[in-house]
Amino acid sequence: GEEVAQTPKHLVRGEGQKAKLYCAPIKGHSYVFWYQQVLKNEFKFLISFQNENVFDETGMPKERFSAKCLPNSPCSLEIQATKLEDSAVYFCASSQSGGQGLYGYTFGSGTRLTVV
Amino acid sequence: GNSVTQMEGPVTLSEEAFLTINCTYTATGYPSLFWYVQYPGEGLQLLLKATKADDKGSNKGFEATYRKETTSFHLEKGSVQVSDSAVYFCALSSGGYNKLIFGAGTRLAVHP
Numbered sequence: 001g002e003e004v005a006q007t008p009k010h011l012v013r014g015e016g017q018k019a020k021l022y023c024a025p026i027k028g029h030s031y032v033f034w035y036q037q038v039l040k041n042e043f044k045f046l047i048s049f050q051n052e053n054v055f056d057e058t059g060m061p062k063e064r065f066s067a068k069c070l071p072n073s074p075c076s077l078e079i080q081a082t083k084l085e086d087s088a089v090y091f092c093a094s095s096q097s098g099g100q101g102l103y104g105y106t107f108g109s110g111t112r113l114t115v116v
Numbered sequence: 117g118n119s120v121t122q123m124e125g126p127v128t129l130s131e132e133a134f135l136t137i138n139c140t141y142t143a144t145g146y147p148s149l150f151w152y153v154q155y156p157g158e159g160l161q162l163l164l165k166a167t168k169a170d171d172k173g174s175n176k177g178f179e180a181t182y183r184k185e186t187t188s189f190h191l192e193k194g195s196v197q198v199s200d201s202a203v204y205f206c207a208l209s210s211g212g213y214n215k216l217i218f219g220a221g222t223r224l225a226v227h228p
Contacts, residue, residue, distance in 0.1 A: 033215060041154075041203055041221035048215055056215060091159060093216075104150070105209075105216055107160040 002026060004094050005074075006108035013082045013115050021111045022074040025094030031055070032075050033093040033105065034067060043091075049075065082115045089113075118143045122206050122219035129196055129226050137191040137222045139180075139206035147210035149173075149182050149189040154203045154221070163191075163204070196226045 005024040013019045025032050034046040045059040049069040060067070064083075069075040079086055089112045093105040123138040141147065151163040151173070164173030169184035178193045189206060206219040 035216075041205075041223075043205070043216075043218040045215040045217070059215070093160075104162045104165055106162070107152075109159040 004092055004106050004108035006090075006092050006111050007074075008111060009109070011111055011113045013113065015084060015115055016081050019079045019082050019086070019113055019115075021077045021090050021092075021113070023077070023092030023094075023108060024074040025092070026106055029094035029096050029106070031095040032069055033095070034075075034077050035091045035093065037089045037091060037110070039088075046077070046090075079113075082113075084115050087113060087115045118147070118208060118210050118217050120206050120208055120217055120219035122204075122222050124220075124222070125203075126223040126225055129224070131198055131226055131228050132195045133226075135191070135193040135196045135200075135224070137204055137206075137224070139189045139191065139219060141187050141189065141206075141208050143187075143208055143210045145210055146184075147208040149180070150207040150209070150216065151178070151180055151189070151191050152205045152207060152218075154205065156202070160205065196224070198226045198228055200224060201226045 007022045032049045036044045047057045047060045047067050048055040052069050064080045067077045089110040091110045093107045095105045119142045121140050148167045150165045152160040153163045154160050164175045166173040166182035172181045180189050180191045203221045203223045205221045207216045
């Protein structure tokens with residue numbers, strides 16, 4: 001399809017529980033990006049993939065966050081032992097090959113994670 | 117490092133007023149520049165983009181020109197509508213498939 005599909009739309013977890021978010025990129029898009037949007041609108045880059053390979057993980061909090069993009073499966077972002085500060089909206093984006101955003105980046109509608 | 121600075125909001129305008137949202141950037145090389153819009157409760161939509169100096173991106177009455185000499189990409193619209201009320205993000209991408217780097221966002225509220 002022509003949209004980036006993120007599931008679930010909303011997720012509530014108790015502190016210390018695991019959270020897993022999913023993203024199906026647009027078919028044919030080779031690059032996937034995860035962002036975290038916190039309350040004041042700020043977008044924080046987490047990680048990107050080129051197909052199933054990690055491309056840039058400089059934004060990932062390594063201790064509790066992990067992500068995968070496996071062939072023929074939605075990409076996933078997993079947070080082990082969630083903390084209150086993980087409450088945010090997590091956005092996924094995908095992009096075609098082409099370099100430097102020539103074709104733009106298409107964003108999903110996000111997953112709102114609330115940690116209580 | 118690469119960064120984007122946007123004017124702080126909120127920006128409050130009456131319908132049909134002229135809009136400018138300032139955006140300046142710092143980047144190595146020759147970045148691509150973007151404006152994204154986020155309506156309440158929704159994800160990001162690409163509004164317009166420019167991939168080289170002096171390019172003008174335009175869409176839905178919005179325009180922005182890539183000015184390398186002033187490292188700017190200001191967003192303009194001649195006559196805003198209530199339906200333009202949203203948060204606007206300036207962003208850049210530099211050096212291959214690097215991540216998008218966003219500004220802090222500017223909230224626009226348009227009143228009838």
